[in-house]
Amino acid sequence: MTLVLVRKLLRDVRWGLFAVCLLLFVFSAFWVKIAQRVTTEIAPFFNGVAAVSKINPKLFDEVIFKGPGKVSQAVLGGAEIRFDRPDDFLSVELLHPVVVIVTALWAVSRSSGAVAGEIDRGTMELLLSQPIPRNRLILAHLIVDAVTIPALVLSIVAGTQLGLALIGPFEVDYSVLQKLDLPPMVRLPAGPPVLEVHAARQWYAVVNLAALVFALSGTTMLVSALGRNRWRAVAAAGLIVIGMFVANVIGQLWDSAAFVRPVTVFYYYQPQKIWLKENWTVDLGEAWAGGSPMVEIPVMPVLIGVGAIGYLLALRVFDRRDLPAPL
Structure with a gap:
């Protein structure tokens, strides 16, 4: 009976899952093209200008990420990320607001309907009229998470691999630098003609993303088990997720607020460290x-x-609570 319930839940979310996976797949493929342009054209140009002018390339970072730009720097992984290395820039995708927001929305929207959604629709009585204990309903949602969360992260990996296959090698383009009117004695800097890409370790990073989605899903499941209206559950869980995300970002920007970061799940979301350093x-x-x-x-x-x-x-609360009669 549990498998029947799992199939029913998967059937309910199949189109939403397809849309989210397609969005992540397409975004990942396009991100490879963005990474190629930044690492092979934009970054070499700024590095070349810095070398010719004999200035520290980090000065560009200080100008770009000054003031409000610090928010972007914090969201994209901090000051350690180098935009002239393909792996560094590819890893930024997993911290990009599109990926974080889409996966968080999926976790909140799907899990909020587990209990509160069924009560709100008046279908909980129908479900519980079947010969299944209440804990099987929570177990069924856990199995659905075990199916859908890997599908989300696999779509990201598949999109990246497709992008790498279509775009080809990351060949550095110095053509813009060569157009500069420089004195004959000034030599333009040259680097490796093709930059190495090690996307195999992306698998490690998306495992961290899967764990983050599971953490958000479990949190929302508890909120759903406490409520009886899906949209209130969505609002409550959404406020919790947004609050943790904002607290983590503010803690990165403001040292006095950094103490709150470890109490948020986003502090333990470290895809770049895992991808680049296997830490x-x-x-x-x-x-x-x-x-x-x-x-x-x-x-x-x-x-x-x-x-x-x-x-x-959520199991403990749902197993002990009295369910309201459908109106």
Whole structure:
């Protein structure tokens, strides 16, 4: 009976899942083209101008990411990201607002309908009239997460691979620099003709994204189990997610507010560190000790634990609550 319920839930979300996967797939493919242009044309131009002018290339970063630009820098991964390296820029995609917002919306919208949505539609009584215990309903939603979340992250990987296959090698273009009217004694800088791309480690990073989506889904599941109106559940869960995201970003920009970052799930979402450095931990000292080393926390157990706790609490609440009669 559980499998019948799972098939029913998957049938309910199939078109929404297809639309979200298609959006992530297309965006990932286009992001490869954006990464190629930035790393092979724009970044070499600025680096070349800096070399000819004998100035530090970091001055460009200080100008671009000054003031309000710091928000963009924080969202895109901080000051360690170098735009002249393909892997660095490709990894920015997983922190891009499109990816984060779309996956978060999926987690909130799908899980909010688990309990509150069924009660709101008046179909919960019909479901529970079948010979299935209440815990099977929560289990069915957990299985749906186990199917849909991998589909989301696989669409990102597939889009990236398609983009790399269609666009080809990242060949550096110095043609714009060569148009500069420079004295004969000034030589333009030259770099490798083709930049190396190591997209295989993207798999590691999207696993972190999958864990984040599961954490958000588990949190929303608990909110849904406490409510009886889907849109109120969406609003409540949405406020929680937005609050955590904003708190994490503000903590990156303002040292005095950094202490709140570890209590948000987004602090443990570190796809760039995982992709570029294979570092699966985050140091609490970044938020609580002014950047000094403190305690390394594995990010995956935290995110998976948050999702699991959300599901367990949702099961406990739903199993014990009285359901309102349909109007």
